[in-house]
Amino acid sequence: MNVYLRELRAYRKSLIIWCVCIIFFVVSGMGKYTAIYSGMNSPTDFLASMPKSLQALMGGGAFDLSKAVEYFGSIFLYLIFMATIHAVMLGSGIISKEESDKTTEFLMVKPVSRSRIITAKLFAAVTNIIVFNLTTLISSIAIVGKYSKGEAVGGDIARLMVGMLLLQLLFMSIGVAFAAASKNFRATGGVSTGILLITFIMSMVIDMNENLEGLKYITPFKYFDAKTLLVGEGFNPVLVLLTVAMIAGLTVLAYVRYNKRDLGH
Amino acid sequence: MNAIEIRNLTKYYGKSRGIIDVSFDVKQGEIFGFIGPNGAGKSTTIRILLALIYPTSGSATIFGKDSIKYAPEVMKDVGYLPSEVFYYDGMKVIDLLRYSASFYKKDCSKRIKELSEAMDLDLTKKIDDLSFGNKKKVGIVQGLLHEPKLIILDEPTSGLDPLMQQKFFELLEHENKKGATILLSSHVLSEVQRLCNRVAIIKEGKIIKLEAMNALNEENFKRFKIDVAADIPKNYFQFDGVNDLQVKGKTHSFLFKGNINEITQKLAGIKISNLWVDEPDLEEIFMHYYSKEE
Missing domain, CATH: 3.30.70 (Alpha-Beta Plaits)
Structure with missing residues (x-):
């Protein structure tokens, strides 16, 4: 419990900053909705006239951008990007900072096992991620609701946020697993963030080129696509299971490796 | 029972030597010196005892229990002062000490007060603002606040001025009289001579001499x-x-x-x-x- 509370306190400031950023992003992102919608009769037609690659960068062309919640779906990718960056840095940092700050010699000589320390840190990280997710959920429902002319948006947004939560947990586990497994604490954050960037860019490339659709299993960013969640068939159970299995596998890896390796500083 | 038993302990970091075939005992109630030049393997031995790193071969026990296998249990009775102390950002001295105390299932607040008074340490300051010597004092209080039965010190006096060093030695002798066993590593012969009953001398990863202090004093x-x-x-x-x-x-x-x-x-x-x-x-x-x- 003491380690959990210590970690919450240590990450409080950064969590507040992230939450302010995410609210700011939702507000400003939806602010453009009025700009686009009021300036043209049919933004969807306008978008449809653009080349496919440009559409992909704008969040995909399958959306009816005159609907507030579908417009929100098109900026959702960037929300996910922020959320996963937060998650991967959090997961990596919460483990490796004991070594980078040289506090292992304080914490690890206490009468607690390494497993219990990881557990406490995981709980603290998940708490941060849930707060991040709920902040996004509540601010999105409030702000999208403001533009949706009475249409209920809660269910749609909640579905998107469940997808985001799974991705957050996945990237947190990637960060945790690399930091716990590797002795080189300076490199682990970079490696995890690198994986995130590569898979993110890959998902963009897949969006631009229909022929690459088969690669969608490789990048987690395609698992919970806003388009499928909002206007398509919803959650794909195989991909949900795959995500949960990866989270579990990475977490087990973190425990096993952290218990076995030398702690340096 | 011996407080520490080290048997044929060997540690390689990849291919580079840590320690080779180190064996010695520390008897309960004694102050044991562990001396050798920098890089000889003192910290490696201590870090294995504390289960921060794992030996390539050999074993170590603390109060009869394997120090790696039963680390969380063994550590209840161990206090440790590292050679360089690093603590969490933005914490006050008292916060850090309370955090440290929270790991032991006993009330340490009286002890924190006594120790910090003895070491002349201001509890309300932020640790980041403290000088090296004052951080070291935080380390001393932190290592002793749960009244450990075994105190392990790695180069404890570096950074302490002579007056504080004197106070610190008196504190250690006091703890020793109350029954604590002390393992002290150092590369300064005189401080080991001043405190210890027995010494092990380590050089290039191997123990080259193990003897009573009075023999070494001659x-x-x-x-x-x-x-x-x-x-x-x-x-x-x-x-x-x-x-x-x-x-x-x-x-x-x-x-x-x-x-x-x-x-x-x-x-x-x-x-x-x-x-x-x-x-x-x-x-x-x-x-x-x-x-x-x-």
């Missing part, structure tokens, strides 16, 4: 530098126990190990204009004595 190491008033033969000071004899003009300097009266008798026979007697550092002693005894 081996009194001194560095002499003498300015003579009138010329004397260059080999005037060349006799048993003298090493590294250098003569530059009227200045004779050498390392000496043995009965100091032999030197004073020699000195009485000549006229000198100045005399310096210093404590040689451990590297020097090792270079001129222990390297030959192997």
Whole structure:
């Protein structure tokens, strides 16, 4: 419990900053909705006239951008990007900072096992991620609701946020697993963030080129696509299971490796 | 029962040597010195005892329990002061000490007060703002606040001024009288001589000597530098126990190990204009004595 509370306190400031950023992003992102919608009769037609690659960068062309919640779906990718960056840095940092700050010699000589320390840190990280997710959920429902002319948006947004939560947990586990497994604490954050960037860019490339659709299993960013969640068939159970299995596998890896390796500083 | 038993402990970091086949016991209630030059393997041995790193082979027990396998349980009775102390950002001294105390299932608040008063430590300051010596004091209080039965100290006095060092030694002796066993690593011979009952000397990863302190005290190491008033033969000071004899003009300097009266008798026979007697550092002693005894 003491380690959990210590970690919450240590990450409080950064969590507040992230939450302010995410609210700011939702507000400003939806602010453009009025700009686009009021300036043209049919933004969807306008978008449809653009080349496919440009559409992909704008969040995909399958959306009816005159609907507030579908417009929100098109900026959702960037929300996910922020959320996963937060998650991967959090997961990596919460483990490796004991070594980078040289506090292992304080914490690890206490009468607690390494497993219990990881557990406490995981709980603290998940708490941060849930707060991040709920902040996004509540601010999105409030702000999208403001533009949706009475249409209920809660269910749609909640579905998107469940997808985001799974991705957050996945990237947190990637960060945790690399930091716990590797002795080189300076490199682990970079490696995890690198994986995130590569898979993110890959998902963009897949969006631009229909022929690459088969690669969608490789990048987690395609698992919970806003388009499928909002206007398509919803959650794909195989991909949900795959995500949960990866989270579990990475977490087990973190425990096993952290218990076995030398702690340096 | 021995407080610590180390058996054939070997540690390689990849291919590079940590320690090789280290074995020794620390008896309950004694102050045990662990000395050797920097890089000899003192910290490696201690880090294995604390289960921060794992041995390549061999084993160590603390109060009869395997120190790796039962680390969380063993650590209830161990207090540790690292050679360099690092703590979490933005914490006040008292917050850190309370956090440390929260790991032990006992009330340590009275002890924190006593220890910080004894070490003259301001509890309300932020740790980031403290000097190196004051951080070290936080480390001392932090390592002792749960009244450990075994205190492990890695180069404890670096950064402490002589007055604080004195207070700290008194504190350690007090804990020892109350029953605590102490393992103290150092590369300064005199502080080990001042405190310890027995010592192990480690060099290049191997224990080269294990003996009672009074035996080592007989081996009194001194560095002499003498300015003579009138010329004397260059080999005037060349006799048993003298090493590294250098003569530059009227200045004779050498390392000496043995009965100091032999030197004073020699000195009485000549006229000198100045005399310096210093404590040689451990590297020097090792270079001129222990390297030959192997």
